[in-house]
Amino acid sequence: MSPSALRPATLPPRPTSGAAQPAALRERLASQVQRRGALAVLVLMVAVASATSPTFPTWSNISGILGSNAFVWLLALGMTFVILTGGIDLSVGSMYALGGVVAAYGAHTGGTWSAVALPLVTGAVWGAVQGLLVARARMAPFIVTLAGLLGARGLLQALTNEGATTYLVPAGSAFRHLGEGTWVPVLIVAVLFALGALLLTRTRFGATVTAIGGNENAASLMGLPVARTKVLVYVLSATTAAAAGALGSARLGSGVTTIGVGYELTAIASVVIGGTLLTGGSGSVGGTVSGVLVLAVIHNLIDHYFSQYGSAFTDTVNGAFLAVVVLAQTLLSRARQAD
């Protein structure tokens, strides 16, 4: 991804005079580490893992890493946009589950097209409500999407009679092809991430998203459509999450009601590790890809080396890792803004 001319200047102009040179250098260095740190860590981890473990670089292991979580990664894609505006979306885990159940319901009752359309519409409407509450009623994104998290789960439980009803995707449905094997899901996710990157770096909408996160008041004074863009960002996030759930249910063959708990945290962690600032205004889709993969590889390595400790150990390492990354991010962004 090239440094885009479309991206509004959220950084102060770099001083070029001799005296300011070291500060400018440090600032540029910090900015580079912040943007590409996750990629460097990823490359390092893969290199070390490949060197020390004969099973890591095998075909089955890599396709396991890529295939098993592929759709969940979409949550991080939508979350990137939300966080770039300085917001946060805690509802994506519930939306993921809801999307899956709605898709299975659609496939069960209406056929392939309703299996595709229902989750997308549900996600869009849910996201629009959340976005309107954030952008128009000016409520804290954190609390709106927290209510969204509860509400979407509630809706999901209502739809499945408290989890008693399971909707199956019919075996012959073309919808099921979307989740088959390893490469179909990975390809779908890769295409969507590429589209996301283009949306962020090559469109007016993407530029506005970054501008809002950089300085909402300034963006508003510049005449950018702040409220509309914020609503769209939440629509994007919820729709992506619901679509991810739909694809997941295509893979599993049914909508699973208990799925997705805590996924919002994984998504946020991926975005933050990928170098997007939680305060908004700076970050990239490419970084999120690195962040997602860093977490996936860590997960895989822990499973490989420390499987006897189980998921608790994974959580512990994830939490510690997130703390370290966030600490580094904070220090780096302070280095960027020094003087």
Place this chain on the structure above:
Amino acid sequence: MTPTTWAAADLLDRGRVTRLLQAYGVYAALVVLFAVAAALDSSFLSAGNVRIQLFQVAPTLMVALGMALVIGTEGVDLSVGAVIALAASVVPLYLGYGAPLAVLLALLAGAVCGAVGGTMVAFARIQPIVATLSLMIGLRGVAELINGNSAKPVTDSGLLSLGADQVAGVPVMAWITAVCAVLTALLVRRTTFGRQLVAIGDNRQASKLAGLPVRRVLVTVYVLSGVLAAFAGAMIVGHGAEADPANQGLNMELNAITAVVVGGTPLTGGRIRVLGTVAGALFMQLITAVLTQHDVHTSYTQLVEAAIICFAVYASQERRTR
């Protein structure tokens, strides 16, 4: 909106109505809820039912008190649920030395967690939501590691009586929580620390320039939140006669935040309503209880709760002039 409605709204003085709603709305809602619940179901006010509600609300309220302090500083503590899990793993380890010591060590563990979160917030200036999010993810893992991934039955009489005994017909848990609520209210209203805390939540920069010990106050607030959460964890373990770090305290951070927000404490900091938090916790507890007792599905209960949170936040917002 037509001009006539505007005129009517002016008569009512929108600003004052909003302020009254902010300050006393939760109490009014609680009274209405009580009346409706008692009218619908005569056994609602029975001693047995009231006692059950008190048992259930006590740990949530305990956590919410700490959360109110944190939110007062314009922060949020997502780690409280995980601290409960940690307490549930620490308490059984030391029950051999007696319940008081085991609980004390759990409180210590909670204090350490709070200190870590507070340090990240105060010194490294990491956003509270992220700092405590990493604790939330990591601590539950630590708790499960300590406990060995399985629920353990608890038989220590001291801890069981903390969780299940009653004094004068009221659960011990509720007594202790009530005392903590009073102490918290006094802390906020009557001490220098409380004033500093609220001032920092109102304007951190100005507080710093005014020479307040911002960092120390922030760390202390998170430590208090951790200690209260750990105590709630001990109560939960005692009440359930079981230590289960994988499941105990799940979603507790959400419940606590809800209680605080419904109680009228703004998420933007600078104001703490301790009594409102008590009412908020009771209100959410009773709503859930009433809906469940009248055979409303959990799913709809969740939808109702979500709607209440949204409304409470909207109502408690400071109206910006545009």
